[in-house]
Amino acid sequence: MQDYILKYNPIPSIFEKGISYHHLKALSFLAERGDSRLLDVLKNIKSSQNADGGWPWLGRWEFKEKVPSSVTDTANYLPPLVGCGADIHSEEVVKASAFLLEKQRDDGGWAENPELRKTMWESWIWFSVDHSVTWITGLVITALLKAGHPHDAPSIVKAVAFLKSMQNGEGGWPSHEGIPESETTDMWTMEEVISALLSCGATKESEIIKKAESAILNHRDRWQEPVENPLGVFLMLGYDRQHEYVAECIRHLLDNQKEDGGWGYYNNAPSHIDQTVRWLETLLKYGVKIR
DSSP: OOOOBOSSOOHHHHHHHOOHHHHHHHHHHHSOTTOHHHHHHHHHHHHTOOTTSOEEGGGGGGGTOOOOEEHHHHHHHHHHHHHTTOOTTSHHHHHHHHHHHHTOOTTSOBOOOGGGTTTSOTTOTTOOSSSOBHHHHHHHHHHHHHTTOOTTSHHHHHHHHHHHHHOOTTSOOOSBTTOSOTTOOOGGGHHHHHHHHHHTTOOTTSHHHHHHHHHHHHTGGGTTSGGGOOHHHHHHTTOOTTSHHHHHHHHHHHHTOOTTSOOOSSTTSOOOHHHHHHHHHHHHHTTOBOO
């Protein structure tokens, strides 16, 4: 078995440049539950929850800004919070779940909070406050399941039906409704959507997952870009480290790691902590070692 070793250690960069969410996410797979750093981060995050149960957009509360709650941020916070010991019946988890459920749209999906319309950057076309977003819907489903909601709860059943309805002809998903090219496969949607579907009963042999795999292979020329790398999907589907697809994805990430230890969304962009935490967790699960 080939040993894979990161060229640079990404952990210092995560804790130097990241916000509390990144620290929580990293500590959720790097630290023991009793670690003092984890306890401090949990306390800080719990105290930052908005009155409506959500967490502010992009952690802006850490910069003393009053910003409305974000569907995306709230869905991101819930799984590591529960994974690090927050009780699913605790006030913060119950309020966060209620915030997410209240924001579900009539079609079953979730968009970003409309109150963020003037806060979000127009260039962030992978978000929408007006149309249900496939990958945000996947995130919310995962968060609600982690918070103790059953996969056959009406809200989750409705959300899964939305995701199934949005699968395009080649088996992928566009980022959201309302885009001109509805048959576009946006590779960054795949991990969140497939994770939600698998958690709600889809099997690796089901037609919807097989079609999704086919779409991923159709876009193999895009795997070198971190945000479009499907390594996380292959992990969920049980591909081992010797599989050619896994080896290719790992090699792309190792080759394109930046000197600060991180990865950008794209290789020509600076490191971003979101991508750095994401890939550190996945690579560690595949046995990649830190130098």
